Amino acid sequence: MNADWPELSDLLLDTDLDTLARKPVSRGAVRAVLRRHGMRTAERILDGIPGGEVLDAATVDGILVRAHCELQRLSYEFRNGQRLLQLLAPMLEVLRAKLPQRPLRIVDIGCGMGFVLRWLAAYGALGDDVELLGCDFNPTLIANAEKLAREEGLRCKFRVANAFTLEQQAHVFLSTGVIHHFRGEALTGFFRSQASVGAAAMLHCDIKASWAAPLGSWIFHQARMREPLARHDGVLSAVRAHPCEVLLSASREGGSPLRFALFDGKPSLLPILRTMNTLVGVRAEFAEPFRERLGPLSARLEPFS
Amino acid sequence: MTLLLLGVLAFIDGTLCGFRAAAGRNPRLFLWNYYAASMRRGALVSVFTIVLFLGLGLVLRAFGGELVWASMTAAAAKLVFVYGIYATLVVAALGLYLSSSFDFGVLASVLVLGPFTLLRPVVILAGAAWVAATSDTLAAAGMAVSAGVVMANFERILTLGRPPWSGLEGHSR
Numbered sequence: 001m002n003a004d005w006p007e008l009s010d011l012l013l014d015t016d017l018d019t020l021a022r023k024p025v026s027r028g029a030v031r032a033v034l035r036r037h038g039m040r041t042a043e044r045i046l047d048g049i050p051g052g053e054v055l056d057a058a059t060v061d062g063i064l065v066r067a068h069c070e071l072q073r074l075s076y077e078f079r080n081g082q083r084l085l086q087l088l089a090p091m092l093e094v095l096r097a098k099l100p101q102r103p104l105r106i107v108d109i110g111c112g113m114g115f116v117l118r119w120l121a122a123y124g125a126l127g128d129d130v131e132l133l134g135c136d137f138n139p140t141l142i143a144n145a146e147k148l149a150r151e152e153g154l155r156c157k158f159r160v161a162n163a164f165t166l167e168q169q170a171h172v173f174l175s176t177g178v179i180h181h182f183r184g185e186a187l188t189g190f191f192r193s194q195a196s197v198g199a200a201a202m203l204h205c206d207i208k209a210s211w212a213a214p215l216g217s218w219i220f221h222q223a224r225m226r227e228p229l230a231r232h233d234g235v236l237s238a239v240r241a242h243p244c245e246v247l248l249s250a251s252r253e254g255g256s257p258l259r260f261a262l263f264d265g266k267p268s269l270l271p272i273l274r275t276m277n278t279l280v281g282v283r284a285e286f287a288e289p290f291r292e293r294l295g296p297l298s299a300r301l302e303p304f305s
Numbered sequence: 306m307t308l309l310l311l312g313v314l315a316f317i318d319g320t321l322c323g324f325r326a327a328a329g330r331n332p333r334l335f336l337w338n339y340y341a342a343s344m345r346r347g348a349l350v351s352v353f354t355i356v357l358f359l360g361l362g363l364v365l366r367a368f369g370g371e372l373v374w375a376s377m378t379a380a381a382a383k384l385v386f387v388y389g390i391y392a393t394l395v396v397a398a399l400g401l402y403l404s405s406s407f408d409f410g411v412l413a414s415v416l417v418l419g420p421f422t423l424l425r426p427v428v429i430l431a432g433a434a435w436v437a438a439t440s441d442t443l444a445a446a447g448m449a450v451s452a453g454v455v456m457a458n459f460e461r462i463l464t465l466g467r468p469p470w471s472g473l474e475g476h477s478r
Contacts, residue, residue, distance in 0.1 A: 073329035077414050082407055113332050122334050144332070152334055216415065223422040224329060272415045273408075 001214070003183075003240045006033060007233045008042045009067065010181060012049075012060045015137040020160055022139075025055045045228045061140035065113070067230035068141060071177075072115045074224055074234075078275065080176050081119030084205055087263060087278060088174070090293035091201050092126060094286050095171060099200060103131040107170035109163040110178040111136050114145030114156065121154040132156035133170075135163035164193040173202040179247070179279070180206055180240040187242070191254035191281070199258070201290075202281040208264065209241040210271035247279050252305070259287045259304035266302065280304075307382045312355045314388050315452075316348060317396070319459055323347020325422070326463040347463055354459075358452055365444045373444045380436045380445040384452075387432035395421050426457040 011030045014023040027046065034043045051059055075081070088106070095104055106126075108117045111134030121132055136142050137160065145158040163173065173194045182190045194202050207213055217238035221231045242250075244265045251260040264277040280301065282290055287304040294301060327343030366374040398417030402410045433453025437446035455462070 069332045070329040072332050077418075078411055079407055086407070115332070118334055148332055148334075154334075216419075219423055220419045223419050226329065273412065275411065275415060 001236055001239045005037050005039055005042075005236055005239070007181065007236055007240070008034075008039075008045060008229055009064060009233050012055060012063075012229075013138060017162065020137060020162065022057060025060070027051075027053050027055055030055070042232055045232055048228065061138070063227060063229050064138065065140060065144060066227045067225075067233070068113045068115075068144075070225045070227055070230050071234075072113065074220060075115050075176070077224070080205065080276075081116055081123065083276065083278070084116060084174060084176065084203060085120060085124050086297060087203050087280060087294070088120070088124070088172070089126070090295075091172060091203065091280075091282070091286075091290055092130060093293050094282075094289045095200055096129070097289070098286060099171065101169075101171070102129045104129060104171045105131045105133060105168060106172045106174060107163050107166065108132070108134040109173055109175045110181070111145065111158065112138075112141050114142075114149065114158050116174070116176050117156045117158075118145070118149055118152070118154050121149070121156040122152070133166075134158040135161045135166070137162075164197055166197075169198055170194075171200045173199050174204065176205045177207070177237065179204050180237055180242060183240075187246075187250040188254035191251045194281075195255045195258055199281070200283055201286065202255070202258070203278055204281075205276055205278040207238050207241040208271065208274055208277040209238075209243045210267070212271040213238040213241055213275070216272065216275060244277070251279055251281060255281050257284065258282060259284050261287075261302045261304045263297075263301045266300075307378055307385055308359070310385045310389070311381045312359075314385065314392050315355050315456065316351050317392060318388075318456060319351020319354065320344050320348040321395075322351075322460040322463055326460050343463075347459075350463060351459070354455060358448065362448060365448070369442070369444055373442050376441040376445040377448055380440050380449050383436045383439070384432060384449060387428070387435070391421070391425075391428050429453050429457045 011033055012025060014025050015021070016023055027049075030046055031043060034046065049055065049059060049063065092104060106117075106120075108114070111117060114134040117132045117134045120126060126132075132155070134142070134145055134156065136145075136158070139160045142158045142160045148154075149156050149158065163170065179187065179190065191202075207217065214235060218235045221234035225231045225234060244262050244267070248260055248262065251258075258281040260279060260281045262277050263280055264274040268274060280290075282304065291298045291301060291304075321344075323344040323346050324340055326347065327340055331339055333339070362374070362377055365377065394417055398413040398421070401413040402418060405413070430453050433449045436449040440446040440449065
């Protein structure tokens with residue numbers, strides 16, 4: 001595996017970014033990409049997907065839903081809701097003090113079935129002046145996220161939408177396990193899009209790149225996942241995880257005028273102690289107040305610049 | 306005492322298999338009842354398995370006499386030793402995960418709970434193979450291997466006849 005390999009889940013979905021309509025995906029086209037990269041395991045997984053030359057959208061969605069269910073189990077185990085909350089709560093305190101607009105709108109980019117937002121709605125105690133909105137291009141994942149939130153009476157919403165073209169301004173953008181999907185100019189553009197719509201802050205949590213990350217990811221995906229695609233893409237995600245300097249450079253280039261720093265970004269001899277890191281972006285005037293409100297956790301936040 | 310300890314280990318393992326059989330299939334948040342039901346199922350099936358093997362052991366004793374019984378209890382003692390070490394580490398890590406701070410909880414998972422789940426079938430089968438290889442009688446060796454094979458596949462057994470994933474769009478196979 002190498003960092004240039006595309007994730008299979010990204011190849012199985014093709015969305016028109018203007019209309020958000022789903023485009024048919026040809027098995028042959030996906031296979032050609034996989035062969036070009038020498039991704040034999042992914043090719044076997046593709047061969048195992050039932051159907052003809054054009055991949056059946058419902059079948060692909062079924063795989064993605066199962067993969068997301070398993071991913072949620074892993075997110076629970078790694079306490080990703082809590083992981084984001086420890087940064088989001090002090091961030092909201094700062095925004096409440098500095099911004100007049102209400103509600104404070106938090107938008108989860110590529111939310112999938114919305115685990116993090118639903119967790120925040122259930123356990124985050126973020127306050128009545130906070131609105132949680134999850135965006136994803138996949139209608140099936142969003143329909144499930146809505147259904148789950150409704151069933152459990154959670155105060156969060158989900159939309160099939162481009163998170164950067166919403167009619168109402170997002171104050172905080174967040175994501176979990178999303179940024180490794182973007183590389184090069186697309187990564188810079190990801191941050192540019194958020195800055196250009198006037199975000200006050202962003203929190204992007206992802207696997208921390210280290211020598212141990214692919215091995216650790218393999219162990220957990222073998223132990224916890226059943227869906228072959230989830231196992232494959234999970235390990236590849238760790239391989240694709242961006243080194244700290246790449247994240248900071250891309251965010252500072254694209255996300256200006258916001259200031260950026262990594263939480264848990266410091267390299268450590270034993271990377272198993274910190275398996276994920278979070279890229280924090282804030283408007284310059286919020287940087288110091290945010291650090292103050294973090295309290296003891298601020299020791300794990302590198303300087304903003 | 307040895308047999309009781311082995312039974313307790315099988316019971317705990319079966320109950321945890323019940324949890325894992327249910328995990329990752331239901332994306333709701335409030336899942337206490339869901340997991341409790343699956344763990345109960347694991348516990349019940351493990352009790353059934355324990356009784357089955359105990360019954361089989363008693364049958365072998367009836368046919369083979371005290372020598373066979375002694376070799377089976379000696380084999381059980383070796384199994385308790387191997388599986389006891391594994392189970393102690395897992396239960397300790399589980400305790401740490403459930404009771405401790407964010408960081409220690411994740412650490413317990415990264416260091417023990419994840420890797421040990423992956424190693425579990427290997428530990429079970431290797432332990433059973435070692436005990437079988439060093440057993441005095443064919444009956445003890447056979448019991449160790451068959452118990453090992455059943456427990457190594459216990460999670461799979463628990464998912465047999467499980468209702469298909471349902472209640473979500475695009476969520477069927």
